[in-house]
Amino acid sequence: MRPFGYLRVDSVDEAVRAAAGQPGAQFLAGGTNLVDLMKLGVEAPRTLIDVSRLPLDRVEELPDGGLRIGATVRNADLAAAPVVRDRYPVLSQALLAGASGQLRNTATTGGNLLQRTRCGYFQDTAKPCNKREPGSGCPAVDGAHRDLAVLGHSAHCVATQPSDMAVALAALDATVHLHGPEGERTVPATDFHRLPGDSPERDTEIRLGELLTAVELPPPRAGARSRYRKVRDRASFAFALVSVAAVLAVRDGVVVHAALAFGGLAHRPWRARTAEAALHGAPATEEHFARAAAAELAAAAPLRDNGFKVPLAQSLAVGVLTELADRADRAGRADNG
Amino acid sequence: MPTADGRRDGADGPRPVNGRHSALTLTVNGTPHALTLDHRTTVLDLLREHLGLTGTKKGCDHGQCGACTVLVDGRRANSCLLLAVAHDGRRITTVEGLADADRLHPLQEAFLERDALQCGYCTPGQICSAVGVLAEAADGFPSHVTPDTAPSGAPVALTADEIRERMSGNLCRCGAYPRIVEAVADAAAAGAGVGGR
Numbered sequence: 001m002r003p004f005g006y007l008r009v010d011s012v013d014e015a016v017r018a019a020a021g022q023p024g025a026q027f028l029a030g031g032t033n034l035v036d037l038m039k040l041g042v043e044a045p046r047t048l049i050d051v052s053r054l055p056l057d058r059v060e061e062l063p064d065g066g067l068r069i070g071a072t073v074r075n076a077d078l079a080a081a082p083v084v085r086d087r088y089p090v091l092s093q094a095l096l097a098g099a100s101g102q103l104r105n106t107a108t109t110g111g112n113l114l115q116r117t118r119c120g121y122f123q124d125t126a127k128p129c130n131k132r133e134p135g136s137g138c139p140a141v142d143g144a145h146r147d148l149a150v151l152g153h154s155a156h157c158v159a160t161q162p163s164d165m166a167v168a169l170a171a172l173d174a175t176v177h178l179h180g181p182e183g184e185r186t187v188p189a190t191d192f193h194r195l196p197g198d199s200p201e202r203d204t205e206i207r208l209g210e211l212l213t214a215v216e217l218p219p220p221r222a223g224a225r226s227r228y229r230k231v232r233d234r235a236s237f238a239f240a241l242v243s244v245a246a247v248l249a250v251r252d253g254v255v256v257h258a259a260l261a262f263g264g265l266a267h268r269p270w271r272a273r274t275a276e277a278a279l280h281g282a283p284a285t286e287e288h289f290a291r292a293a294a295a296e297l298a299a300a301a302p303l304r305d306n307g308f309k310v311p312l313a314q315s316l317a318v319g320v321l322t323e324l325a326d327r328a329d330r331a332g333r334a335d336n337g
Numbered sequence: 338m339p340t341a342d343g344r345r346d347g348a349d350g351p352r353p354v355n356g357r358h359s360a361l362t363l364t365v366n367g368t369p370h371a372l373t374l375d376h377r378t379t380v381l382d383l384l385r386e387h388l389g390l391t392g393t394k395k396g397c398d399h400g401q402c403g404a405c406t407v408l409v410d411g412r413r414a415n416s417c418l419l420l421a422v423a424h425d426g427r428r429i430t431t432v433e434g435l436a437d438a439d440r441l442h443p444l445q446e447a448f449l450e451r452d453a454l455q456c457g458y459c460t461p462g463q464i465c466s467a468v469g470v471l472a473e474a475a476d477g478f479p480s481h482v483t484p485d486t487a488p489s490g491a492p493v494a495l496t497a498d499e500i501r502e503r504m505s506g507n508l509c510r511c512g513a514y515p516r517i518v519e520a521v522a523d524a525a526a527a528g529a530g531v532g533g534r
Contacts (some may be wrong), residue, residue: 236505273361
């Protein structure tokens with residue numbers, strides 16, 4: 001690991017000022033990904049600006065019924081917060097499906113969103129990688145890509161975004177709050193992560209020197225149920241091969257709201273707008289769920305060794321939507337009788 | 338607690354000595370240590386190389402195996418991924434700090450009673466992690482296998498499935514998992530999680 005300077009800051013303004021004044025500075029929060037990448041030589045900041053003790057560690061209910069999640073709230077605390085478990089179960093489930101107990105106690109909301117891909121070539125400085133070293137090439141296109149993208153990838157990068165939490169935030173229409181030298185701005189969670197195109201070195205829309213300060217959730221959709229399901233190579237402590245975050249509201253057997261996002265398929269959480277359009281106003285049946293998921297996944301362009309992800313995503317989406325519809329149906333029958 | 342130079346622990350942050358080193362204070366197993374460290378020093382390397390506390394083990398050094406698990410302000414974490422400089426003022430508990438004088442921690446007793454190890458390399462991390470698991474379950478932290486119908490915030494009963502899921506960040510290459518699960522279940526049944534922090 002290369003030597004670096006260290007500065008602990010006490011306010012967001014101080015953090016942003018410090019970053020603006022120091023080229024090569026990076027923010028440190030939980031460090032579970034950054035410290036690992038520093039050990040690997042993938043990251044070599046000149047200065048770490050420690051934001052882990054900023055007063056951004058609260059989960060607050062908003063007057064409009066939404067929720068504001070501070071950037072330094074630990075993943076374990078967010079997953080356990082009663083307001084999250086009761087009103088946004090998909091978010092709690094996604095957090096608990098990720099990493100280990102030790103890592104969830106350390107990792108923060110902001111750091112979780114900003115974590116880097118686990119593509120093996122990105123993490124190995126002996127190999128070319130357009131994300132790590134623009135223009136050096138992408139060995140994953142023809143190499144070990146079983147875990148990598150089937151949607152939205154480019155000839156320059158086939159990496160996947162690894163966060164489970166980000167998939168739930170995309171389905172919940174969350175907003176990411178950023179604070180930089182030019183002030184504050186917000187970005188919808190669905191637009192925060194980018195597709196790789198010809199600049200895979202940029203994972204997200206965050207700009208140099210900007211600090212992620214919070215994530216806001218809109219009020220829960222009336223009558224909707226939500227669920228996160230993840231398929232991985234082992235039962236626990238593994239990244240997703242495919243995951244699904246779904247929010248579904250059904251009235252009189254008809255879908256009145258559907259938000260669906262896939263994880264493990266792309267460089268960003270894949271919000272399934274085509275499937276959602278097909279679901280809106282359709283009967284809440286397995287047959288229609290299958291048709292909607294297939295319409296979305298028609299865009300898939302699997303690589304040599306990851307074609308299995310497409311039927312896996314299909315059955316996972318249908319399974320989750322069917323489960324949510326069954327629960328809505330049971331609740332409806334209970335209400336009527 | 339004031340340190341030698343009159344600072345309150347962690348109140349003002351570490352004091353830079355030069356661009357690469359800072360002076361800081363960490364409390365380990367109840368004893369405050371004033372140290373000047375290279376910023377690259379992890380809590381794991383601090384414990385083993387600077388303080389001679391070799392109970393905490395280095396396995397993968399990348400947060401994947403759990404051998405380095407310690408408690409930070411009572412919560413379990415992978416010490417290999419924690420920079421010591423960022424933990425100025427924190428309280429670290431290692432496997433050496435769990436026993437009450439000559440009386441072993443109930444989880445240490447349970448691991449002995451169940452013979453929950455073979456080579457023993459992962460055991461300090463397993464035990465520190467299990468101390469965290471018992472406290473988290475008592476405090477109502479859910480896991481991936483906690484039923485959705487469980488009331489939010491209520492203590493979670495540590496079934497074998499819960500223990501397996503919650504301990505998944507600790508690998509045991511000897512494969513002592515069945516007895517580790519039994520040992521953690523024994524300690525949970527004996528109420529070791531209550532007041533565990």
